[in-house]
Amino acid sequence: MASNRPAPEAPYVPSQRTSTDVFGYGSYHHDEGPREEWNPTEESLRPARGKHRVAKQRGNGFARSSTVLGVGVIAAVGGAGMASANTGKPPVSISMPDLPSVGGVFGGEDEAPQGSATALSDLASTATQDRTEGASDAGETLRNRIMAQAESQQTQVDSKAQLATQTALADETAKAEAAALKKAADDAAEAKKAAEKKAAQEAEAKRLAELAKQYTLPTSSYTITSTFGQAGSLWSSGYHTGLDFAAPTGTLIKAIHSGTITEAGWAGSYGYRTILTLDDGTQLWFCHQSSISVSVGQKVSTGDVIGRVGATGNVTGAHLHLEVHPGGADTGIDPMAWLQSKGLNP
Template sequence: MASNSPAPQAPAGPGYMSNGTRFGEDGGAEPATGEWNPSAETLLPNRGRHRVLRQQRRAFARSSTVLGVGVIAAVGAGGIATAQDKAPITISLPDGLGGTEDGAQNAGLATMGDTVTETATGEQSEADGNAGEALRSRILQQAEQQQAQAEAERRAAAEKAAAEAAAADALKASADAKKKADEAKKKAAEEAKKKAEAERLAKLAKSFALPTSSYNITSTFGSSGGLWSSGQHTGLDFAAPAGTPVKAVGAGTVKSAGYAGSYGYQVVIELNDGTEVMYAHLSSINANVGQKVVAGDMVGRVGSTGNSTGNHLHLEVKTPGGTTIDPGAWLRSKGLQP
């Protein structure tokens, strides 16, 4: 351990500057020419002894140490700048001031300051690195959360679209099934109707009969030509060999039987529902007026009497109101196919 001697003081008083430089006769600074040996009166009081501990301890406050090092560096830099601006002088220091032990102490202080500074810098860098890693982790966590949310929304949208598509398919399937069911129902109803009509006609056919056999249809209802006085054919012609039996098509009463001019020999039967059926161009008559007949009874034979071009049966049908209608359609309505 070494003691620090009192710091020397520069001469003061008239003719001297604060740094010990004496004014010349012209008022300018006169450089010092000899050594300045401080005396006891010019020395500052002893400020105490200083000890520099070489052991580094974490108990030192980081901010105080760095601040102390910074102050030392700033003071040193200021001193250097001031010394560069002043004229060099020679100063003799008392024993022990600036000696080897003080130099070692100053060197130790500087070394400790550098070490503490490096330690503080390292700890600060480590703290900054930890903060950066924490920020990076938070950013990655937020990115993962956003990605998971986006994926969940995508899955939800896909599930919703799939559900809507399934609902649309189900609705379409239901509509198709209903349409098919309606069509099947309609078809079944039509088939049932046809079956009922067929049964009705079959039953009705037992009550009606075709007027002759072994025939060919040569002229139909409504045909035009000069062969008919009205210009149109009013009946249905069954061409058949002469003498072929002619039969009553339904049950009724013979209304007339005899020769009728252009119709030749004819028979008219009024059916039970009031419909009139006329058989013309007969070669012979086998019925009497007022006679009751049923379907299939013979009332005459095929011939070519009256206004005729060949052996055939001319069949006409009139409604109860007297309107001439198509005999072919009327026979079909009775379950017969001429």
């Protein structure tokens, strides 16, 4: 380690002043003896620790760090020399450590140690690289986390959409199956109704066929000229109360069904009339006859002759006027419908 050149020794002259000197070292005492010279050496100085950092000069200013330290040491040494010269005390020899950066203060920029600058630059580059890599790793971690969360959310959305699609498909399938079952049930019900209707019709046809064997039309070679309920002034009630079979005078009149003759004779506007009472109480009126072939209380069977067609009573021509009175009521019903209910079609 280099040392500063010691200042030339001045002759020791004790000072006679008793007052405090300029630099505040206190008054001189004769019993103190001569002052010893302090000359720092390599052994007495504390070794410098660490590296001296050198910063580049900025403009005309001084570099910081170790360069400023060197300048401060030089200033201190200069001040001490001045103090020694002013106080008359013996000069102090100071040895300074070799500070390569001091030259950088007074010399050119090229004189600064390149090793320290390179080390600092490498350190800064490493720190920058570490921060960049750390930021990159943190950004990549955040990006991966965001992507994972987005993928999870998308998976949930896809699952919900798939579930909704499956539910809608299941609903459509259930609706289609329900509609098919309903249609099948309706078809079965319609088929059942049709079958029942057909069976009823067949049963009715059979019944009517059996009834037709038991019932017969009252005459033959006829023409229907007036129906039940027909309005007109020809009838005292204002409407027709029976069914007219127009036929030539003398055409045979037959018993429609088996029963008992309860009346046979003249009946005013009805002319000659025969009343046949059936077993169920229904009365059949045969009116306007030209002649009567039965008597009261006589039992007759289906198809037996009971009289002949005529034009007696209130008529405009030869015809059979037929009335039907269920239960012997005064008001009759439509003979056409009643005959049809017995399997007969006038």
